Amino acid sequence: MEPLTWTGSLSGLNFIFYIVLLLLVLTIVAQLLFSLVPSGGARAVGADGTLADDQGVSGLINLVISWLFYAIIALVLIYLVGGIILGTGAGIFGGMARQMLPVWIALIITFAVSITYKRKLGLYGKLFDSTVGMIGFGIVMFWVFTGVMGGVFDMLITHDSLSQASGMKNKLPGTPLRGAEEGEYAWYLLGGDNLARDVFSRLIKGSWVVVLIAPLATLFAFMVGITLGLPAGYYSGRLDTILSFLANLILAFPVILLFYLLVTPEIVLTGIPNYMAAVLFVFPVIFFAVLLNSRYYTQPHIRTPLLIVVLGGLLWAYLSLITNDGFIVKNDDVTVYGIPAMIDWIPMPPEILVVFVSVVFVNSPTVFRIVRGLALDIKTRDYVAAAQTRGEGPWYIMLWEILPNARGPLIVDFCLRIGYTTILLGTLGFFGLGLESESPDWGSTINAGRRLLSLYPHAAIAPALSLLSLVLGLNLLADGLREESLRD
């Protein structure tokens, strides 16, 4: 079989695509240059007193840019739809487009439903008023769907992410699989890596690791940061001094040194990450306990059953999370028993736990500082004074008066921080820390690919571009959210 080209039978369009792209870049540059020159167009006053602005050269350029932009989008759509119809007939892009078909369908459904009901969906709905926010949301959801469908349900992928095929080592994108059997996908769409595994399938499997760990770790960091930051900002005084000193202590550590100290196998043997997990993961339990208790403690008949159910579930999850094979810590010196393996419903492999803990540990001081700053600002407001006069307890004021009013900046920072956590996970993988070396996550793949970078860059470029697009999407999403939340 012939190796695939990038666009296959649609390559006739490539020339048009390049021309349009070149023109678009040129006009954008021209527009930027023109914006530095003051516009010469005079404003004419109409007979009815309205002002009409002469469009002039810059108006023309704007028009051309929007046409060229639509042309580019149309061409991309042709590549995409053509790829879905023709499959590998339309080259590597076509093959990938068809392979990703479930993701496209899920994206279209999400956008259609959200845009139809956007007025009823609060801040999430408002996101669909801003172009930047929509683009960001689209990119993020693309990776979320890819991660879930490819990682959990084994759809999308063309080959097993760990199996090696003979003769496919470092092969270029589009190389046909040597001796492909019936029912096997006949190409390595994005080529083979240095162990002759399919780069495309590893990319998709790896997106699940990122999509799973990054938001969860950020969520835990927020729980820790909020639970400690609110009292530090609200009470101030000595508590604030001590907590801030500790936060600054962690922040003064170079992140990579901290990772090297925490994630090496020798430290894992001593069980320190497990103790840290036990401490850090208890914060969500405390958070929800205080949250519900401060609200309902005047109505014991609601509070008691509610707390029993919620806390029971949370404690079970907490114990499952930190227990592995029936032990919380097990080494030569210390053995701490956890819950039995039967009721341990969250499988947490030790190496993932270590990565998770260190990322939460690095992120929480920054969240603490943000929450503390917000609490210091908001506690001087009148509604806090009103609540104090009503005789509400301090935790009620912190969690039900201050926290909801700090939600705007916190949501924006949450999006940004998921991106930052993704970068941190990639850094860990890049230094070969934590996750095992055959793990398909993007950082480890970049690390494996960088040794042969100048000869066979495709194995490292694919995950690098994916990571770039995901973080960029999260940043754009945060920007869109900030813009929309500032509007009310």
Add this chain to the structure above:
Amino acid sequence: MGIFILRRLGVMLLTALCLTFIVFWLTNLYPNLEKLAKNQGNFRMSDEAVTSYLGDRGYLQPMPVKFGQWLGVLPGWVTEREEGKTFGRCFDSDTPVDERPNRCGVLQGDWGTSTVFKDEVGSTVATRLALTGKLMLCVLLLMVPSALIVGVLAGMREGSKLDRSLSTFSIATTATPEYVSGVIFIAVLASSQFGISPILAEWGWIDGKTLFLGSATSAMADANFWNFFLPVLTISLYGMGYIARMTRASMTEVMTAQYIRTARLKGVKFSDIVLKHALRNALIAPFTVIMLQIPWLLNGVVIVETLFNYKGFGWLLVQAASNNDIELLLAVSVVSVVVVLVTQLISDIGYVFLNPRIRIS
């Protein structure tokens, strides 16, 4: 002001002490020591051999004692072998008895010996730090002016097309970690098979095989544009976006101030408004950001030095950490913690000097 600086210095000292103790504690845990003994001796050492190796070299003393010895406030350990040889932390068996110092630690200016490089820690760190200093200087020279220009251009007309394009550019750079941009740069600009180098070589525009060099090892002795620009660019790009966004925010705030409006109404030229009236006030906030960004660059330095094989301070950190070279690692962490704390102090003091409205009581 004097009391403020003194208090900050006190907190700094306390922080540095706490942090070095944490590093000391983590590196001195028994599994780490066992790995060290096996690396230094041989990998098939029995448990007893490991214990006696570590015991002889003072590793099995209580943690605070060891830390005190490292600091130089407690006398160093001395081991007397049965065959009559005596050696200690501060001297080996050849040193004459009356020349043997009692204490040797950081306070005496002795940073110990690196087990990986078999050399004085002090001089090793100093050479590597000088190499990284060169890298950082180039990074700052590239990053700060370009970030300020981008930020000022974007912020002077909020919402304009120029602002949109430049803001998108800054968001894109903050979303590109060093290991991504470095990989892309090497593949596009420094690969003999891909990107633009093969085309340029075919046209005969470049002499060598590649346009830029993918490895900066040769830049350690003799840096030129072709072997040094890619690592510098890679670090600068990631830090640049953040500074540019902060400059833009500060510039837009200044441009809406009353005195700018007055100047415009009086008919001052727009370029004069930006350069003479707005710029000085708009650059106060970015100064703090730039200072606080320097510790962040350290992360970038570690990644880029590993990727481009430039044997500087970041490379040293990776070597020390992956081999559990305790005294080298401690020196490395002391240096990086001092960098963090000093830049924080400078940013606080500088802010007060730049902004006459703030006075510390």
